[in-house]
Amino acid sequence: MNKQAFTHPSVNYKFDQDNFAVEDESLSLKYFEEQIIxxxxxxxxxxxxxxxxxxxxxxxxxxxxxxxIDAAISGAQQVIGLDLISDRITFARRIVAERFPDIANKIEFHQLDIDNMTTLDGKVDVIISKDTFEHIMGIDRxxxxxxxxxxxxxxxxxxxxxLYYSPYGDHGFHAIGQPIKLPWAHLILGDARVVAAYNKYHEAVESHSGVExxxxxxxxxxKLTRREFLQAFDQAGFAIVSETVNAVQGASKLMPLxxxxxxxxxxxxxxTVNMYVIARKI
Structure with missing residues (x-):
C-alpha cells in the first residue's frame, strides 16, 4: 500500500463515557460470564x-x-487492561479479587486512554483487543x-x-429496544434517524436519563471499512501476519453466504462483518 497520510472524520470525535448507559451489577456479571466463555x-x-x-x-x-483474565491464566507474566468506562474497570478489579486471587498479583486494570500510557514504552510483547477497534475514534493516533x-x-x-456498513453495523441502534432489527436498515434510514432512535430509547429509560x-x-x-483499517495499519508501520475476514466459528448460519x-x-x-488481524510492529 502507498505510504500516505491516513485520516478519517472520526478523528475529530473523542469518546465520552457519559454518552453510554452502563450496565447494572446483575447485567455486568451476566455479561462477564458470557465473555469468559x-x-x-x-x-x-x-x-x-x-x-x-x-x-x-x-x-x-x-x-x-x-x-x-484469560491471558493471565494462560501464563502471561503481566497483564494490563485499559478501558475508558470507569464502572467497568471497577467491576474488573473486583471480580479478579473475588474470583481469581491466584492471578491478582500479575493483572491490573486502569481507566486510561492508551495515549496516556507511557510507563511501558517498548516493553509490551503483545497488545490484544476484542470488539473495540470498530469503536475507536482516530484509529491512526x-x-x-x-x-x-x-x-x-x-x-x-x-x-x-x-463493521459499520455490514448488515447490522450500527449494532442494532436503528431498532434499539425493538424485537426486530433489519439488515442494512441503518444505511437506508441514515445516520440522523439511527441517532434519534438511540436517544429516544434512552430518554424513555429512567435509569439512563441524560444520555444523548x-x-x-x-x-x-x-464507520471505518476494511480497506481503511488496513490502510491505517500500513501507515502506522505494521505488517499483517494474518487476517481472517468473516470468521465462521460461532457465527450465524448466514456467514458462509x-x-x-x-x-x-x-x-x-x-x-465485511468482522476482521481478525495479527499484525507485527516493523
Missing part, C-alpha cells in the same frame, strides 16, 4: 490462543476484564501509541465486529 470462540478465530507464556500483555478496551508501547517485533492481535448523542460517531461507531458475497466486486464493504 466467548473468549474460547474468539481465540479459535485466530487459529488458537496465542502463546502468552512469560509475556507482557496489554488489552485495549478490556471492558469487564474477561480477556485480560491509537495505532501510533500501540506501536510506541510494543517492543521490536511485538504483536497486535485484534478481532472486531460488526448527536452523531453516529458519538454513538461510538467510527456473506463470505461468498464478499468476493463480489462492489459488495465488500457491505458484507
Amino acid at each position: 466467548d473468549s474460547q470462540k474468539y481465540w479459535r478465530r485466530f487459529g488458537g490462543r496465542p502463546d502468552f507464556s512469560g509475556k507482557v500483555v496489554l488489552e485495549i478496551g478490556c471492558g469487564h476484564g474477561a480477556l485480560s 491509537i495505532l501510533v501509541s500501540i506501536k510506541r508501547l510494543l517492543r521490536e517485533g511485538g504483536l497486535l492481535i485484534t478481532g472486531f465486529s460488526p 448523542c448527536h452523531s453516529v460517531y458519538e454513538l461510538g461507531l467510527n 456473506l463470505r461468498l458475497l464478499n468476493k463480489v466486486p462492489g459488495l465488500e464493504d457491505y458484507t
Whole structure:
C-alpha cells in the first residue's frame, strides 16, 4: 500500500463515557460470564490462543476484564487492561479479587486512554483487543501509541465486529429496544434517524436519563471499512501476519453466504462483518 497520510472524520470525535448507559451489577456479571466463555470462540478465530507464556500483555478496551483474565491464566507474566468506562474497570478489579486471587498479583486494570500510557514504552510483547477497534475514534493516533508501547517485533492481535456498513453495523441502534432489527436498515434510514432512535430509547429509560448523542460517531461507531483499517495499519508501520475476514466459528448460519458475497466486486464493504488481524510492529 502507498505510504500516505491516513485520516478519517472520526478523528475529530473523542469518546465520552457519559454518552453510554452502563450496565447494572446483575447485567455486568451476566455479561462477564458470557465473555469468559466467548473468549474460547474468539481465540479459535485466530487459529488458537496465542502463546502468552512469560509475556507482557496489554488489552485495549478490556471492558469487564474477561480477556485480560484469560491471558493471565494462560501464563502471561503481566497483564494490563485499559478501558475508558470507569464502572467497568471497577467491576474488573473486583471480580479478579473475588474470583481469581491466584492471578491478582500479575493483572491490573486502569481507566486510561492508551495515549496516556507511557510507563511501558517498548516493553509490551503483545497488545490484544476484542470488539473495540470498530469503536475507536482516530484509529491512526491509537495505532501510533500501540506501536510506541510494543517492543521490536511485538504483536497486535485484534478481532472486531460488526463493521459499520455490514448488515447490522450500527449494532442494532436503528431498532434499539425493538424485537426486530433489519439488515442494512441503518444505511437506508441514515445516520440522523439511527441517532434519534438511540436517544429516544434512552430518554424513555429512567435509569439512563441524560444520555444523548448527536452523531453516529458519538454513538461510538467510527464507520471505518476494511480497506481503511488496513490502510491505517500500513501507515502506522505494521505488517499483517494474518487476517481472517468473516470468521465462521460461532457465527450465524448466514456467514458462509456473506463470505461468498464478499468476493463480489462492489459488495465488500457491505458484507465485511468482522476482521481478525495479527499484525507485527516493523
